Amino acid sequence: MALSDFTGPTGVDDWSADLDRRWPERGAAARAVVARIAAWAVEQNVRPARALELGIGACHLSAAVLDVIDQCPVVGAGYTGLDIEPRLLDHGRSRLSHHDPARIDLHQVDLNDSNWSVGLPPVDVTFSLQSIHDLAGYQALQNIYQGLAELLRPGGLLINADFVEAFPQDDPQKPRRFPVSTHEDLLTARGFSQFSHSRHGKLACMSAIRSARFPVAVRSCPL
Numbered sequence: 001m002a003l004s005d006f007t008g009p010t011g012v013d014d015w016s017a018d019l020d021r022r023w024p025e026r027g028a029a030a031r032a033v034v035a036r037i038a039a040w041a042v043e044q045n046v047r048p049a050r051a052l053e054l055g056i057g058a059c060h061l062s063a064a065v066l067d068v069i070d071q072c073p074v075v076g077a078g079y080t081g082l083d084i085e086p087r088l089l090d091h092g093r094s095r096l097s098h099h100d101p102a103r104i105d106l107h108q109v110d111l112n113d114s115n116w117s118v119g120l121p122p123v124d125v126t127f128s129l130q131s132i133h134d135l136a137g138y139q140a141l142q143n144i145y146q147g148l149a150e151l152l153r154p155g156g157l158l159i160n161a162d163f164v165e166a167f168p169q170d171d172p173q174k175p176r177r178f179p180v181s182t183h184e185d186l187l188t189a190r191g192f193s194q195f196s197h198s199r200h201g202k203l204a205c206m207s208a209i210r211s212a213r214f215p216v217a218v219r220s221c222p223l
């Protein structure tokens with residue numbers, strides 16, 4: 001049975017382990033996210049200055065991504081993680097506490113809010129695992145990609161690993177899981193190029209590069 005709360009001393013880890021049991025392909029999808037970031041960093045020959053994650057969960061993926069970033073040759077990368085659940089944010093602060101606190105920035109944000117990205121700093125890499133389908137549907141997905149287009153620096157990397165096929169229980173009038181082609185179309189329309197993906201069971205790890213030639217209006221409202 002799916003766990004839906006984080007109570008008890010190991011509540012967050014139990015919840016995360018339950019996700020891994022129900023969706024064994026999560027491991028391969030998470031490894032694909034980390035490998036894509038590592039390959040991008042090598043291509044760019046830079047260490048990303050700031051990475052952003054949407055839907056941090058138990059911060060297993062952020063820990064792996066920070067390890068990869070730390071192996072790149074330049075110093076100073078930061079990590080911003082967003083989630084709606086205060087318990088997950090507290091858990092993340094604890095899990096990532098061995099890093100310099102100046103690098104780690106965890107915020108409570110409702111990603112269904114159309115202004116979710118306002119005031120966040122520019123980033124070089126954004127990633128998300130099995131989280132965007134939890135939002136309110138197509139409009140929310142559009143809004144996420146619009147916000148990421150505004151936050152990413154030109155040449156920056158976007159990765160969204162998520163379900164790309166509908167589940168039997170999904171309401172066809174309000175879909176939340178979209179095929180790869182929908183993601184590619186939305187990203188291309190927002191100035192992303194070099195779209196690619198790999199399939200891992202019901203998940204796909206999708207990535208694209210924010211084009212340097214495609215200006216996107218940036219909303220202003222500093223934190």
Ligand SMILES: C[S@@+](CC[C@H](N)C(=O)[O-])C[C@H]1O[C@@H](n2cnc3c(N)ncnc32)[C@H](O)[C@@H]1O
Nearest residue numbers: 055056057083084085110111112129130131134
């Ligand atoms: C299925 S979990 C995946 C967590 C993590 N990425 C992983 O793969 O282990 C979905 C995540 O999205 C977050 N989330 C769901 N709805 C959200 C919302 N409206 N705003 C921000 N975060 C949300 C949840 O709290 C949770 O951390």
